[in-house]
Amino acid sequence: MxxxxxxxxxxxxxxxxxxxxxGDKSISHRALMFGALAVGETVVDGLLEGEDVLSTAAALRAMGAEIVREDAGAGGEAGRWRIWGVGVGGLLQPATALDMGNSGTSTRLLMGLIASHPITATFTGDASLSSRPMARVTVPLGLMGASFTTAPGGRLPLTMTGRCPAVPLRYVLPVASAQVKSAVLLAGLNAPGRTTVVEPEATRDHSERMLRAFGAEVRVEDAPEGRAITVTGEAELRPQVIVVxxxxxxxxxxxxxxxxxxxxxxxxxxxxxxxxxxxxxxxxxxxxxxxxxxxxxxxxxxxxxxxxxxxxxxxxxxxxxxxxxxxxxxxxxxxxxxxxxxxxxxxxxxxxxxxxxxxxxxxxxxxxxxxxxxxxxxxxxxxxxxxxxxxxxxxxxxxxxxxxxxxxxxxxxxxxxxxxxxxxxxxxxxxxxxxxxxxxxxxxxxxxxx
The missing domain is CATH 3.65.10.10 (Enolpyruvate transferase domain)
Structure with missing residues (x-):
């Protein structure tokens, strides 16, 4: 230690x-994840090279994506990252537990990805992350068919098994949360039909913007309970060039x-x-x-x-x-x-x-x-x-x-x-x-x- x-x-x-x-941490996480679900090479410039984002990259590599960082230039600028994805539905069973370090974003969004894949994964983290509740994500993902075994209080370490095909749903967020919204939308990418998340207040919309850029069908409209975001499942994502x-x-x-x-x-x-x-x-x-x-x-x-x-x-x-x-x-x-x-x-x-x-x-x-x-x-x-x-x-x-x-x-x-x-x-x-x-x-x- x-x-x-x-x-x-x-x-x-x-x-x-x-x-x-x-680079923006939220956008960096999503660029890696969506690149890992696209078929072909995604290029990312300006990626945040902090520990949280590197935890996401390591987990995606463990599930089959090829992610490579080119060397930074002589001036010390951030390196260019290249991601060769496995396609929506193509994530593989990780051989070992996924260590999320301190990253709640990595944990919750990756749980969304895995929820609609027929694989089992265990998430671990540091003392801070292991004290954070995960029920806000496990509840909606459970409704889509994923199953979970958690530490007492719904915390890490957590083992989940995804379901394929997952069950699309319409989920009204009890509390506005971009992480929970994104986790459900990511699960919906590999679920047949349409998955909708309704948020009572608008939260950061990087997932919606980037999913559209990668070619997913995303619809945003007003609903009686707030703002409704719908993704059409069994999507095919196209690789992109991303500047963070x-x-x-x-x-x-x-x-x-x-x-x-x-x-x-x-x-x-x-x-x-x-x-x-x-x-x-x-x-x-x-x-x-x-x-x-x-x-x-x-x-x-x-x-x-x-x-x-x-x-x-x-x-x-x-x-x-x-x-x-x-x-x-x-x-x-x-x-x-x-x-x-x-x-x-x-x-x-x-x-x-x-x-x-x-x-x-x-x-x-x-x-x-x-x-x-x-x-x-x-x-x-x-x-x-x-x-x-x-x-x-x-x-x-x-x-x-x-x-x-x-x-x-x-x-x-x-x-x-x-x-x-x-x-x-x-x-x-x-x-x-x-x-x-x-x-x-x-x-x-x-x-x-x-």
């Missing part, structure tokens, strides 16, 4: 510069860092600004943030822009609960931004945060309190009393609880703390943003010895 890697950042002056962030935009969930950290460090001005190039993912930008605009989008264009069917952020005053607001689904992963760092706002920021409708890599509401509340920020924990959210832009006290060592977004959020908080804020273990950052510390250093942050 590797030793913990503590992390503490500080700002000795304004942050400045133009940078790019790693920068991940807005990763960009969130330098965005908030630039907002809270006086005098800062930062540009982040080539970030995906899909309207089902841009909630953070909309909320920050409501708070008065100086955030502008330049060079707006479309790359591989996804809207992309260069985001420029200038430091300035923020005002506390009540965040509309309906916006939560479009920024659920960005709330931890929004809690940090709210700590420096004038007045109180109220955030509700965030029950999903309690079942992420950690209970992100409880862990953020505890860490913020330890650093001198006044907060009130709600069953489904957090109230943060801002300090009007002053520095926070800091001086705490915060437990990241094996959660990459918690670790990065408190590293950003430390940029505006009187005394050092130390994250107890930054190793989980590699799951989604392996170059986080290097990027922050390029912008002017300083890593303190711990």
């Amino acid at each position: 590797n030793a913990p890697q503590p992390l503490s950042l500080r700002a000795e002056g304004p942050l400045s510069g133009t940078v790019t962030v790693p 935009p920068g991940d807005i969930s990763s960009a969130a950290f330098p965005i908030v860092a630039a907002l809270i460090v006086p005098g800062s001005r930062v540009t982040i190039g080539g970030v995906g600004v899909n309207p089902t993912r841009d909630g953070l930008l909309r909320v920050l605009a409501m708070m008065g943030a100086d955030v502008t989008l330049g060079q707006q264009r479309e790359v591989g069917g996804e809207p992309v822009a260069d985001i420029t952020i200038a430091a300035g005053a923020l005002t506390g607001i009540e965040v509309p609960p309906e916006i939560a689904a479009s920024m659920i992963d960005e709330f931890p760092v929004l809690f940090v931004a709210a700590a420096f706002a004038q007045g109180t920021t109220v955030m509700r409708g965030l029950s999903e945060l309690r079942v992420k890599e950690s209970d992100r509401i409880a862990v953020m509340a505890a860490g913020l309190t330890a650093c001198g920020v006044r907060v009130e924990e709600l069953p489904d959210g957090l109230i943060v009393h801002g300090n009007g832009g002053d520095m926070v006290a800091g001086g705490a060592t915060v437990a990241a609880r094996l959660d990459h977004r918690i670790a990065m959020s408190f590293a950003v908080l430390g940029l505006r703390a009187r005394a050092a804020v130390t994250v107890d273990d930054a190793r989980p950052v590699a799951t989604s943003f392996p170059g986080f510390v290097d990027l922050m250093t390029v912008l002017g942050a300083v890593q303190s010895p711990v």
Whole structure:
């Protein structure tokens, strides 16, 4: 077991510069999976090479897909990935358990793929992933004919056996979740007839966009219960060339860092600004943030822009609960931004945060309190009393609880703390943003010895 890697950042002056962030994690997972189900060669540029996405690649290789990374160029840019797929319905029985590491996305989406194949697979993961509930996925996939044996509480390790042919269904999501929606749609690709998922609120739509690009028949329409997405099964996917935009969930950290460090001005190039993912930008605009989008264009069917952020005053607001689904992963760092706002920021409708890599509401509340920020924990959210832009006290060592977004959020908080804020273990950052510390250093942050 590797030793913990503590992390503490500080700002000795304004942050400045133009940078790019790693490829979008959600799109990277899906590019690998859909490429593995296509017949022929799919090429992916800009793939996020974090541990979560590499877990997906390893699992797909174990089930018959050939996935190869070409060497990066001399400039160190991301390598090009080539995937030779097995076709819808062509996944093979893996010889060993599939180790998902820390990746909930890999686990839930791959369960969807396997659900309509006549194979058995066992999923394992680290301590954080093994604490996360899987019933939200096993229930609808069970209705399609898959069977499951799980650890107590419906958790990993989990063994599933798919069914072929699977039973198509119409499933209304109890809670808006892009992972559950995508898992059911992926199962539906190899089920006869039409499989429909109805979501009460729109969630990230990368699966729908990319499935269409690969040639699947996908229909999206309004339904009495919300937004209905239908995929026609026994699909034949065509290989594609995919360019993965920068991940807005990763960009969130330098965005908030630039907002809270006086005098800062930062540009982040080539970030995906899909309207089902841009909630953070909309909320920050409501708070008065100086955030502008330049060079707006479309790359591989996804809207992309260069985001420029200038430091300035923020005002506390009540965040509309309906916006939560479009920024659920960005709330931890929004809690940090709210700590420096004038007045109180109220955030509700965030029950999903309690079942992420950690209970992100409880862990953020505890860490913020330890650093001198006044907060009130709600069953489904957090109230943060801002300090009007002053520095926070800091001086705490915060437990990241094996959660990459918690670790990065408190590293950003430390940029505006009187005394050092130390994250107890930054190793989980590699799951989604392996170059986080290097990027922050390029912008002017300083890593303190711990």
